[in-house]
Amino acid sequence: MVNYHLKYKKFINQKIKEIREIVGSESAISVLSGGVDSSAVTVLAHKALGNQLKTFFINNGLMREDEPKEIVDTFKKLRIKVKVIDAKEKFFRVLKGKIDPEEKRQAITDVFYEDVFKKIVKESKIKFLLQGTILTDIEETVAGIKRQHNVLAQIGISPEKEYGYQVIEPLIKLRKDDVRKVAKLLDLPGKIHQRIPFPGLALAARVIGEVTPKKIVIVRKATSIVEKELENSGAFQYFPALMNDRATGMRRNKREFGNIIIIRCVESKDARKAFPSRISWNTLDKLQRRITREIPEVTRVCYDITPKPPATIEYV
Amino acid sequence: MVNYHLKYKKFINQKIKEIREIVGSESAISVLSGGVDSSAVTVLAHKALGNQLKTFFINNGLMREDEPKEIVDTFKKLRIKVKVIDAKEKFFRVLKGKIDPEEKRQAITDVFYEDVFKKIVKESKIKFLLQGTILTDIEETVAGIKRQHNVLAQIGISPEKEYGYQVIEPLIKLRKDDVRKVAKLLDLPGKIHQRIPFPGLALAARVIGEVTPKKIVIVRKATSIVEKELENSGAFQYFPALMNDRATGMRRNKREFGNIIIIRCVESKDARKAFPSRISWNTLDKLQRRITREIPEVTRVCYDITPKPPATIEYV
Numbered sequence: 001m002v003n004y005h006l007k008y009k010k011f012i013n014q015k016i017k018e019i020r021e022i023v024g025s026e027s028a029i030s031v032l033s034g035g036v037d038s039s040a041v042t043v044l045a046h047k048a049l050g051n052q053l054k055t056f057f058i059n060n061g062l063m064r065e066d067e068p069k070e071i072v073d074t075f076k077k078l079r080i081k082v083k084v085i086d087a088k089e090k091f092f093r094v095l096k097g098k099i100d101p102e103e104k105r106q107a108i109t110d111v112f113y114e115d116v117f118k119k120i121v122k123e124s125k126i127k128f129l130l131q132g133t134i135l136t137d138i139e140e141t142v143a144g145i146k147r148q149h150n151v152l153a154q155i156g157i158s159p160e161k162e163y164g165y166q167v168i169e170p171l172i173k174l175r176k177d178d179v180r181k182v183a184k185l186l187d188l189p190g191k192i193h194q195r196i197p198f199p200g201l202a203l204a205a206r207v208i209g210e211v212t213p214k215k216i217v218i219v220r221k222a223t224s225i226v227e228k229e230l231e232n233s234g235a236f237q238y239f240p241a242l243m244n245d246r247a248t249g250m251r252r253n254k255r256e257f258g259n260i261i262i263i264r265c266v267e268s269k270d271a272r273k274a275f276p277s278r279i280s281w282n283t284l285d286k287l288q289r290r291i292t293r294e295i296p297e298v299t300r301v302c303y304d305i306t307p308k309p310p311a312t313i314e315y316v
Numbered sequence: 317m318v319n320y321h322l323k324y325k326k327f328i329n330q331k332i333k334e335i336r337e338i339v340g341s342e343s344a345i346s347v348l349s350g351g352v353d354s355s356a357v358t359v360l361a362h363k364a365l366g367n368q369l370k371t372f373f374i375n376n377g378l379m380r381e382d383e384p385k386e387i388v389d390t391f392k393k394l395r396i397k398v399k400v401i402d403a404k405e406k407f408f409r410v411l412k413g414k415i416d417p418e419e420k421r422q423a424i425t426d427v428f429y430e431d432v433f434k435k436i437v438k439e440s441k442i443k444f445l446l447q448g449t450i451l452t453d454i455e456e457t458v459a460g461i462k463r464q465h466n467v468l469a470q471i472g473i474s475p476e477k478e479y480g481y482q483v484i485e486p487l488i489k490l491r492k493d494d495v496r497k498v499a500k501l502l503d504l505p506g507k508i509h510q511r512i513p514f515p516g517l518a519l520a521a522r523v524i525g526e527v528t529p530k531k532i533v534i535v536r537k538a539t540s541i542v543e544k545e546l547e548n549s550g551a552f553q554y555f556p557a558l559m560n561d562r563a564t565g566m567r568r569n570k571r572e573f574g575n576i577i578i579i580r581c582v583e584s585k586d587a588r589k590a591f592p593s594r595i596s597w598n599t600l601d602k603l604q605r606r607i608t609r610e611i612p613e614v615t616r617v618c619y620d621i622t623p624k625p626p627a628t629i630e631y632v
Binding site: 101208209241243244245246247248249250251255257258262278281284285288292299300301302303304305306307308309310311312314315316 | 525561603615624
């Protein structure tokens with residue numbers, strides 16, 4: 001216990017010092033996603049820079065139930081002010097008609113950096129961006145498994161040249177486990193430092209095919225149910241994905257062509273390998289019952305039984 | 317036991333008598349699908365009509381592994397000759413580009429009746445068709461849950477006017493359970509009288525989106541695996557469905573966009589209500605392992621956990 005504290009406290013103090021040295025008397029920004037990585041970076045940077053740091057949260061319309069409000073409240077308790085930027089319409093506009101997951105990812109990346117983010121940077125006149133990139137992000141990007149929108153430098157794009165700012169990534173040598181410990185030591189609440197992973201694409205990553213406001217409403221409701229019912233499961237990650245495919249169902253004795261929700265719940269140490277959780281049939285039954293009752297568009301619920309590899313944890 | 321035998325033997329004798337009375341000295345045909353309904357009707361009609369009955373099996377390219385051969389062999393043992401019509405190309409041609417399940421169903425119905433079947437009828441110069449329609453087919457058609465291609469009369473189409481023949485449906489008042497008992501008394505082998513239900517659309521009903529020869533190969537392999545691994549489960553019905561949606565996966569450390577197979581396995585008495593079978597996690601794990609190893613196109617396997625209603629047993 002003493003060693004654990006010492007190791008991570010040392011890390012925190014060192015990073016605070018480094019951030020101060022790099023930023024000097026300039027200003028910096030951090031952008032919260034709501035996850036443990038960007039939250040830890042924000043608290044670290046706030047400790048290093050105080051009022052020289054501005055913190056933003058971009059509401060892209062793809063967040064979970066009440067998420068923007070919860071994030072603001074959480075950081076308020078840490079005396080960190082978060083400015084929420086409403087960019088819902090911009091994100092839905094660029095997602096319209098896009099089916100290919102790489103195109104969707106690119107569209108979100110582009111509108112994030114080249115529109116919303118650029119505007120923040122220009123208006124804030126800052127020179128430094130604090131980012132919550134961690135080791136797994138880089139390993140997976142290099143291996144070609146996924147393209148992370150927060151690892152521009154690693155895929156050969158220079159943010160300094162293209163956007164006029166410099167990226168600081170204090171967590172780049174840590175894995176998720178370490179970040180959780182750092183976040184705890186930074187006094188972030190349990191619902192953040194023990195939060196299950198949630199992708200940068202947010203709920204758009206849980207919609208197969210075109211992402212529309214209507215589909216986001218469906219998958220948001222399903223996410224609330226799945227997170228509530230599995231919060232005590234101890235699993236590494238759990239979420240629903242909304243298929244584009246439909247299948248027959250019947251309600252009030254009439255045939256209908258309904259939506260399909262797939263539930264993913266996995267055991268994993270660091271997301272590199274994962275195994276489907278063997279959750280009880282009673283829990284599975286409750287999940288399907290709540291989802292099909294509370295979301296009338298959904299007539300079918302499935303449970304993903306594939307490990308990673310050969311599947312990935314996420315669907316896109 | 318005596319009552320059981322008596323009741324169904326009486327039914328069989330009565331139907332044989334009725335078929336003889338209706339057909340007289342004319343000819344009749346039966347078309348096998350491989351299922352228990354059309355098999356029972358064929359044996360009944362053969363007992364009634366002997367050589368006045370001609371029996372066909374249409375290979376539409378949508379059958380399971382080795383199915384055409386197995387059907388011919390089974391009926392050979394009962395001294396009933398089955399003529400196999402190869403219509404694979406015709407079926408794939410009409411299915412090309414069709415995504416909507418009702419359009420696919422219609423295309424299969426149309427090519428079956430208006431092309432392949434019409435040809436058989438014309439060339440055989442018969443006046444009577446023996447069909448394996450059962451009570452559930454009619455109930456579901458009337459309720460609008462599904463459109464059965466073998467209940468033309470019930471949905472207001474007159475086969476006599478439109479195709480020039482008369483339909484005889486000896487099983488029309490029986491449910492699946494009764495048909496199985498009749499089939500057993502007719503000396504059909506266990507693999508037919510205890511056979512799990514398989515839809516008229518065959519493997520086309522297990523492909524979401526466009527049905528192509530390539531997708532049929534995938535779902536046929538998956539069907540072999542699922543039927544083999546679950547044959548001793550005692551479940552009412554079990555099958556895989558191939559989604560049109562794809563999801564990310566990884567093989568040899570590379571990201572790929574793979575196919576999704578959903579496994580459906582249900583407990584039911586007569587298909588009107590159904591509950592997902594609570595099969596063991598070891599079996600589920602074996603299923604996903606065999607499917608992803610033996611079918612490299614598939615990177616994800618899910619298990620359907622929805623009862624009927626609100627889902628149906630089948631996907632289309």
